[in-house]
Amino acid sequence: MNPRKTSRRLYSSMLMVMAGFVLYVLYANFIHDPQAGEFLSHKENPKRTVPVSAWLNVMYVHVIFACIAMVGGAMNFSNTVLQKYRRFHRANGYVYVASVMVVVLTSGYMAPYATGGKLTSVPFNLLNIIWPAITVIAILKIKKKQIHQHRQWMARSYAFCFTNLFIHLFAAVFHSGFGLAYKTSYVIGVYSAILSLFLLAEIVVRTVFREPPPQLGDVTAR
Numbered sequence: 737m738n739p740r741k742t743s744r745r746l747y748s749s750m751l752m753v754m755a756g757f758v759l760y761v762l763y764a765n766f767i768h769d770p771q772a773g774e775f776l777s778h779k780e781n782p783k784r785t786v787p788v789s790a791w792l793n794v795m796y797v798h799v800i801f802a803c804i805a806m807v808g809g810a811m812n813f814s815n816t817v818l819q820k821y822r823r824f825h826r827a828n829g830y831v832y833v834a835s836v837m838v839v840v841l842t843s844g845y846m847a848p849y850a851t852g853g854k855l856t857s858v859p860f861n862l863l864n865i866i867w868p869a870i871t872v873i874a875i876l877k878i879k880k881k882q883i884h885q886h887r888q889w890m891a892r893s894y895a896f897c898f899t900n901l902f903i904h905l906f907a908a909v910f911h912s913g914f915g916l917a918y919k920t921s922y923v924i925g926v927y928s929a930i931l932s933l934f935l936l937a938e939i940v941v942r943t944v945f946r947e948p949p950p951q952l953g954d955v956t957a958r
């Protein structure tokens with residue numbers, strides 16, 4: 737097996753999943769169900785009544801910046817972008833970081849109302865701390881010209897762009913597949929998504945991104 741070919745195939749598959757999901761999220765939240773009626777119908781915590789209008793506005797901002805992070809982040813893993821369009825890579829990288837910050841800020845607003853109550857608001861808030869921290873580490877690595885480590889930490893960061901997709905996939909398996917209540921399935925979905933994305937990122941870092949990027953070489957590290 738040619739490792740470069742495999743890595744190119746994996747990248748193309750990731751791009752297709754990402755593009756399909758971004759289109760789906762935009763369609764679902766801005767065209768199909770802009771009032772999030774279906775999602776909000778599962779919220780039944782009397783102590784935390786959702787202020788629907790404000791929640792919806794925050795959710796729209798969350799979704800828009802999440803999509804920007806997903807698209808921009810994916811583009812920056814392209815070797816072509818990295819080698820030929822360095823200035824774009826840099827600017828796009830800062831847009832990615834800013835988008836991650838907006839996604840966690842908006843997530844911080846929505847977390848207390850999360851379906852499942854404390855059981856899900858706690859992991860969401862932990863991720864609101866861990867995800868930006870990982871992203872900042874990735875930036876610090878490139879400030880020290882450690883390209884190899886920068887790419888590995890960005891892979892760890894980018895993995896969490898798939899949080900929403902993974903939550904809904906796991907929740908669908910447990911709800912529609914195993915017949916568990918929606919709320920239980922959603923709670924399991926949140927924990928499973930976070931853990932599996934951590935693992936998936938480590939697998940990518942230790943296999944696909946084990947070696948430094950081609951023709952770049954790590955200047956100071958190793």
Ligand code: HEM
Binds near residue numbers: 849864
């Ligand atoms: C980057 C890709 C992401 C996308 C496309 C996305 C999209 C969405 C959407 C559409 C919703 C509305 C409810 C739904 O349909 O699920 C939502 C809710 C939410 N998202 Fe995200 N999200 C992303 C990442 C994240 C991350 C990384 C976090 C945590 C750090 C997060 C935290 C939340 C929270 C707390 C809610 C409210 C959940 C609830 O009310 O139960 N999201 N997100």
